[in-house]
Amino acid sequence: MGVDGEDHQTTELDMDKIPEHVAIIMDGNGRWATRQHLPRVAGHKAGMESVKKVAIAASDLGVKVLTLYAFSTENWKRPTSEVSYLMKLPIRFFNTFVPDLVAHNVRVMVMGHIDELPAGTQKAVNQAIADTKDCDGMVLNFALNYGGRDELVGAVKALGQDIQDGKLAPESIDEQAISAHLMTAPLGKLADPDLMIRTSGEERISNFLLWQIAYSELVFVDQSWPDFDGESLKAAISVFQHRHRRFGGLVNK
Ligand code: FPP
Numbered sequence: 001m002g003v004d005g006e007d008h009q010t011t012e013l014d015m016d017k018i019p020e021h022v023a024i025i026m027d028g029n030g031r032w033a034t035r036q037h038l039p040r041v042a043g044h045k046a047g048m049e050s051v052k053k054v055a056i057a058a059s060d061l062g063v064k065v066l067t068l069y070a071f072s073t074e075n076w077k078r079p080t081s082e083v084s085y086l087m088k089l090p091i092r093f094f095n096t097f098v099p100d101l102v103a104h105n106v107r108v109m110v111m112g113h114i115d116e117l118p119a120g121t122q123k124a125v126n127q128a129i130a131d132t133k134d135c136d137g138m139v140l141n142f143a144l145n146y147g148g149r150d151e152l153v154g155a156v157k158a159l160g161q162d163i164q165d166g167k168l169a170p171e172s173i174d175e176q177a178i179s180a181h182l183m184t185a186p187l188g189k190l191a192d193p194d195l196m197i198r199t200s201g202e203e204r205i206s207n208f209l210l211w212q213i214a215y216s217e218l219v220f221v222d223q224s225w226p227d228f229d230g231e232s233l234k235a236a237i238s239v240f241q242h243r244h245r246r247f248g249g250l251v252n253k
Pocket of ligand 1: 026027028029030031032044047048051069070071075086089090093142200225
């Protein structure tokens with residue numbers, strides 16, 4: 001089912017207008033599981049399968065960067081058992097899925113405070129980054145222990161330090177200087193998502209990429225993340241393609 005409740009099995013896309021950077025807030029795993037009388041973590045496990053499907057679908061469509069919100073700086077507030085399950089998911093994911101990613105020429109990147117994750121999770125993440133470093137197709141960018149406000153605090157601190165060290169004059173701080181200190185800086189001109197999708201019917205940003213979504217098209221879909229697949233991605237991209245992006249000006253882009 002598509003975002004508007006219609007069947008989008010035949011969604012036709014304009015392949016010249018595929019969003020370069022798609023960001024997804026993968027919401028609704030817990031409710032999906034509860035609806036089926038399963039423990040919440042079963043929803044996260046099913047969510048991991050959606051990550052695989054959607055990553056390959058995005059790569060096949062020619063998306064250049066897919067950023068997925070996998071764990072926020074606020075998710076530590078969840079019960080320890082759920083946090084510990086979520087910390088093991090990247091290990092399971094990368095241990096089994098890196099060969100498929102390499103086969104699709106997908107490069108893994110991770111943004112967030114990786115150093116605060118359990119040692120096994122850090123190891124799996126770093127191994128996946130190393131194993132895919134020569135892939136030059138789509139970037140699969142996981143936000144892990146990431147928070148948008150925390151990211152901005154880090155950028156402000158770094159700029160303040162540069163000023164204190166005499167390397168930067170306050171009046172020379174501009175938008176580029178701020179972008180350069182964000183965790184998306186390695187993505188260069190692709191740092192800002194063209195399209196941000198949130199699943200599960202909630203219409204919130206939840207501290208995700210606060211600076212970078214200034215001009216993103218936001219698409220909220222009713223499906224829970226475990227039900228989201230390649231067709232759902234195409235449906236969301238179709239909605240994106242019917243929007244008129246003006247970036248504050250008058251001319252459609
Ligand atoms: C939000 O659903 C989802 C999360 C906090 C975790 C997202 C993680 C995955 C989809 C798996 C990640 C996979 C890899 C490979 C890292 P929720 O639990 O808040 O759902 P609810 O709102 O229904 O409770």
